[in-house]
């Protein structure tokens with residue numbers, strides 16, 4: 217007979233969920249933080265509580281996480297709460313303070329309180345694309361994509377080539393299977409990211425070509441070559457460009473310049 221025993225974490229309190237880049241594996245995933253009680257178990261029946269812990273950023277992909285002792289977590293939380301109390305009056309005086317304040321409210325006061333602070337900031341910093349982009353990204357990361365929309369729309373009004381805002385809108389079009397508008401939106405990103413954007417853009421260019429939008433595919437590929445010069449060596453990039461150029465009757469290949 218095999219006796220199954222060991223330890224596990226049970227009883228999750230004060231959970232906080234964010235969709236973001238995992239600090240362990242680097243993938244974009246669901247990250248959960250919560251308080252947990254550590255148990256010794258026999259056949260998965262919790263027998264002996266071994267103490268509480270704080271689990272931080274447990275990744276839904278790689279399952280890795282960070283832990284903090286409960287004692288330390290209580291100290292960190294108390295410090296966070298006193299920061300919030302002390303800064304409530306001055307938080308909205310400048311963008312950096314407001315963002316730091318919002319981060320603390322999100323971490324220690326929970327989502328409804330963070331949402332209220334976000335609404336105040338939206339009015340106070342209506343002309344500041346970086347604050348609005350931070351807030352839009354926060355709404356996105358907590359899974360409230362619809363609420364992120366007006367923030368990113370305003371960012372694009374203020375700064376048409378804003379990378380984060382155009383990436384968000386591009387993905388919104390992609391989710392709606394609107395490839396053409398997705399491509400137009402993505403190609404406005406000032407500084408696309410090799411990790412976050414390259415594969416998405418390449419797949420989109422290939423799909424546009426397959427869906428018989430060679431012109432849109434070509435424009436997106438030219439944008440990619442401009443932003444990622446090393447892409448000219450990528451075999452999928454090369455074959456897609458050659459295919460669209462053939463369809464469009466382009467003699468001088470965009471690859472030639474590289």
Ligand SMILES: [Zn+2]
Nearest residue numbers: 238241275278
């Ligand atoms: Zn991970």
